[in-house]
Amino acid sequence: MAAVTATTPEVDAMPDTPGGSRVSRAGAPTRVLLVEDHAMVAEALTAAFAAYPEIELVGCAHSLAEAIPATARERPDVVLLDRRLPDGDGIDAIPVLRAESPGTRVLVFTGDANSAMAARILEARGAGLLLKSGLLGSLVESIRTVAGGEIVVQPELLADALAELAGNSGAPVLTARERQVLTRVAEGKGIDHIAGELELARNTVRNHVQRILTKTGTHSKLEAVAVARRAGLIE
Template sequence: MSTPLEPSPPRLVRVVLVEDHDMVAEAIGLALAQTAHIQVVARAGSIASALADAGRLKPDVVLLDRRLPDGDGISAIGPLMVAAEGVRVLLLTGEATALVATRVAEAGGAGLVLKSGRLQDLESAVHQVADGGMVFPPSLLTGVLDRLTGRKGFSGSKLTARERETLLLLAEGASTEQISERLGVARNTARNHIQHVLDKLGARSKLEAVAIARTEGMVD
């Protein structure tokens, strides 16, 4: 009579943590360091650093903050997957909406977790995506499926990447001149980007555009 095989232990999951707030990064890093079978191999504070670390270390999972000094984390999902073939990207966010979750899925991300969640949930999510799974809050799944299948559209889908950047800067309260400087474009070009954002969102002012964007989860 053969002896039943014992289940193999979970494999070690190598993680690059991308978070620009030192205290938050330290807390998450320490928490994950205490969990079994997860190793944080690098911490990055920007998209540029994350791309360099991912390309160099080839981690299993990148735990990626949404708001970073050099851009929206969601826009970095594709480049990270190119930098480290086979890597799974898990977005770390303070607030999740169906639109945010849809953008993550469309970009090729493996899911998202809330910063306010429990450590056990984060640990479970990391292992799930490392094993090829997807992790989205159950409350958002219906909205994600509706948007992905075209049953419900959203204004943000009309914006170009540069217009999304412009919208994020508007949400931060940046002026036209500041947007021009931050994007590295002429003032008239910045004005055009702003006007395109307003037109596509159906807004009559910058404040209204930001209000619409917040309602749809395009900005925090």
């Protein structure tokens, strides 16, 4: 899919809230609930996913009214959510879906996108935004990525989305080490890379990231980077 993982600055598999997102089980298929009102698209994706053993489609809903109880019942790893549904805007439903299944990641799948839409999704603690015009293999990769705790956003939308999020956040107080870690997160470096560069244990880096999220009052590394940039803590 032409829309790609925003590895800058959201990197490595890390839950977006303390104890919130579950990391996909090693070696197990990612359980996906598809929410799509167009029957032809739903049928095509259902057939296509059958060719990917790493994806287990646990259901297909055609409206928010169907998606909410299905999410509560199936507790999928990922909800692949169409934005425009007969009974509402999928983005508005993200908090409801997450309340029904806190470990579920919600990935919005839409025909068009802009930075304001991306900012709304991130603010709602969604897992990202993908366009329907991309490739199936990249869609599958993105589903697995968000199931592991990362966020997927199109690079061309990311900067403006971060700027919008930063406009709603206050200034945190970070230690020098936390700023070092966050600077490298903003550069797109993963946990292993940061650990090696700073000569720290991998779990120590993860703990620093978690403290950064707590101090900034954010729910993802993308938001934390936005807050820190606005406060002048990192470039």
